Amino acid sequence: MDQSTNNFSSLAVTKEDCHVDSEFRYTLFTVYYSIIFILGFIANSYVLWLFTRVYATKKLNEIKIFMVSLTTADLLFLITLPMWIVYYHYRGDWIMPSFLCNLAGYLFFVNTYCSVAFLGVITYNRYQAVTKPISAAQSTTRRRGIYVTIAIWVLIAGPSSYFLFGSGTTQEGHVTRCFERYDPESSNIPVLASHIVICICFFITFLIVVVCNASIIRTLLSQKPQARKSAHIRQRALYLVCTVMIVFVVCFVPHHIVDLPWTLMVLGKWDISCRSKRWWDHIHQVTLFLLGANCVLDPVIYCFLTKKTVESVPAPAEICLSSQSPLPAP
Template identity: 45%
Template sequence: MTVHGNGSPEGNKFLDSEFRYTLFPVFYSLVFILGLTGNCCALFVLRKMREAKAINEIRIYMTNLTVADLLFVTALPLWISYYKERGHWAFSDALCRITGSMFFINTYCSILFLAVISFNRYWAVTQPLDAASSDHRLRGIVVSVVIWFTTLSATIPYLISPGINEHNETGAVIIRCFEGYQNETMDHKWWVAKTHFVIIGFFALVFLLVLICNLLIGRTLMLQQAKQAGRQGRRLKKHAMSMVCVVVVVFVVCFVPHHVVQGPWAMAVLELTGWEEGTRQWLNDVHQITLMLMGLNCLLDPVVYCFATRKFRRYICNRFRKLSRGRMCSRYTASTRASTDSQQHNQNLNQVQLRSVEDAPKW
């Protein structure tokens, strides 16, 4: 058994999940296509709303959330290549650090911006007069700057430390990107584990705040049900309740499973527990599935926008109406042109027939 440069044995086995090398390239390719299309369209709509002076605090948050999603999407081709090469990083260490950081930035920017969107909607429901009297753009800008600064600051350790780990597996050198810490020293392993648990604690606190905000929104809307009589009031209540459900679903589907599994998984892959091989393998398999679920976040965020603000919904609906009218007009024009051409053809045919009759020999 060889010894690693830091004093730990080289013979520790890398805990892997073979199914990801088949599943991940297909899944991330679909996320890349759909996420790039959806978020570019969302950014276009938000830009048009800004030109129409319809931008306010929540649309500032949505724009920043879209930018975070696009950062993640643009890094996906490198991760697709990584999984197609069966976990071998064929690029530089710098690119490994950047792409890994983009994954971190997207995850926690999304979590924080969804949290402030939830708080913004709670404030709009409970303080409607204040929300209607001012757009609070400055607050939106300041909060966005704080979120980006906090997330980027937390990413610095990933950017300044080596991201790749080289391993001699089955007679070949495999270069892992942000994986393969099994041969590190115990001090470094515990540092990695503690970092994971700090992140889990941070997420739990944010998720608790999101749950409280959305539960209070739902409670307030239920209490206002009797006051908001009429068709418009019911429609607004329905959209607001839908937004509450969508935000909670995004957290429960995309983020909660990963952070529930993250702690035990880190302890398993770092070999800091006495768990048997089957338990460690099961945790690693589940962890890979939760990574896929987190990738769905950039597809679900544009859905949140549709429920978060009426002007975004209205713009999308108006565009679809114009497109459908354009198709109807084009069909009508084509039908009218075909009818005109048919009438012209019949007239020409009649003229030919008349000439034929006139030119026929007279007996």
């Protein structure tokens, strides 16, 4: 993994008379990250407290384990936001110790792809609960949830440790940039390869999410609920599915559509005009703006939207979802 896998960097390169730097990002992200930090920290702290204090740890099932991990990933990124706020306030000048830049870059990457992975497995879990409720109820979900969670953290946090030990800061004139440069003396092949692998893995996950959610919607709409509570649960399940899709389409998909062309441009493998380079960099910043919203939307999806579901679970005779309802009932 190369420094270039840090997808939050900005292209601020001067080649002859072509200076590419999205100046609007400095004010935008200073304000935006301040809002995200306050809202996200409060919301995710509440969710974590809810699962670790209100609900006994021994009662955590597979879906709750995934939700706790998703919240933890969000909080790890949120604690670095004050550093990014200072960075953008000083117009892209990292005035703090360089090791903090490495830490901030590491946690940004880990949060982004742990969030994608856990949203994916949560969706698959709900797919199993809705389409195969009996087998889902009989499976040892707690142990499986622990194994899957450990695997996700190891596969993402492990390779990402490059950010902790690589060179995160570079000098550009009188300012120190944090993960905003590629080493021109090193090979660009690993850089490009890493971005290709990341994009392929993301869109495979997104495809799984789309297929699973489509099956959930089809199954729920084909049922004929016989009780008011059943109809209520089905409605909330549909809200959950739609909201998950909104988070993927709004927060993650735009960034991964733009990322590969942007990387080719930065590496000089896509020869376009200076004006086009500036345009692509502006678009890239917009996708980063959308990407940051997932820290606030995650607790909305998996806690606030469904926190009363457990009170409305119908009897097995009313609907086949019973204890494996389509909603993660905390």
